[in-house]
Amino acid sequence: MGITSAWSISAHDDDFVAALAPRLLPLVAADRDAPGVRERWERWRREPLPDFRTWGEGFGEWGGPGEKALTSFLELTHSGDHVQKLYDGLGPEDDFSLYGDVWDQVDDGDDIFLSVQSKEFALRVFLHAVGPERAALLPGWCGNFLLTSGEVRETLPAVERALGFTARERAEAEDQDWLDYRDDEESVLDGPLRIWRQAAATGRGLCGASVVIY
Template sequence: MGITTAWAISAHDDTFIATLAPRLRPLIAAERAGPEAQERWDRWRRRPLPDHRTWWDHFVGHTSETVQDLESFLELTASGEHVQKMYDGLSSDDGFCLLPDVWEQVGDPDHLFVSVQSKEYAVRSLFHALGPDRAALLPGWCGNFLLTSAEVRETRPRVEAALGFTPQERAAAEDQDWLDYGEGEEGVLDGPLRMWRLAAEEGLGLCGVSVVVY
């Protein structure tokens, strides 16, 4: 049975970010501190993956180490069990849930970027397209983060460096982003940077979460 995932970045004022902090930040910290999390990250940084169109060939005919590198990256960039609880309403006794209590609180559609994917994770495609050095510039852990307005301004130069491209770099990144986009749909190479710029200019914080929605 397939899955549908969502990676969402929403902009909120600092008062709202403060209400989310005790709920979300411990979950992100738990993802980062998982027993295999850093091992998977370090493996990817040591041995970045090849062209995504060759991955099936690696699974069926290449060395076990290559297969292990790929499987490790797939696990690294899947949504984690801790943040997932916040979407499922299981992270607190009051049933606080991302969909009604965070995403549906965004009144301006420009204050939300969301990438919904079938049988895939948006963060996975973005990270592969960026490569580990650029992805390491992004705050949080594998697409999950919670930032005040001050932290948005502080991290903006790093995000600009990660997601700002020369024409040649942009073409290379697009070649490794395998997600399909409908007409007018904002892609993972564009939406996150737009959100950072918007939040920095409007004095807002940001909430990023990657989850399975069903």
């Protein structure tokens, strides 16, 4: 049985960010500090994965030379158990949800980057395509973050370094992006930087979340 996942980055004013912070930031921290997570990140940093087309051709297969590294990366880039609660609902005492109380509050389609994928995690593809050195420049943890407008402006130079490519670098990253895009859908290599720049220019904060929809 497959899954459908989403990675979103949405722009909001600072009042909204301040109200969301007590709900989201502890969940991001809990996923970051969960047992084994840091070790998986460090393993990926030390052992970046090769061309994704080799993963099913011996590299990542049972007993293959990259089995443990690939398994570790797949676990790292799966939706975090704690941030997932923001989509599923935080509990019987709190019916706040990512869908109704964050995404539905965005009136302009330009104020959100949203990649919904069947049988895949958009964040996983993004991280593999950009690699660990660039990924380390991004704030938050594994695509999950909440930033005020000031923090968006402060982090923009690092995000531009992470997601700015020469023609050759862009071609290499695109070669490792295996998602199929509709004509009206933003690439995971384009959407994050586009909305970061837009939020910085308009004085907005940003909310990033990677979740399983079903």
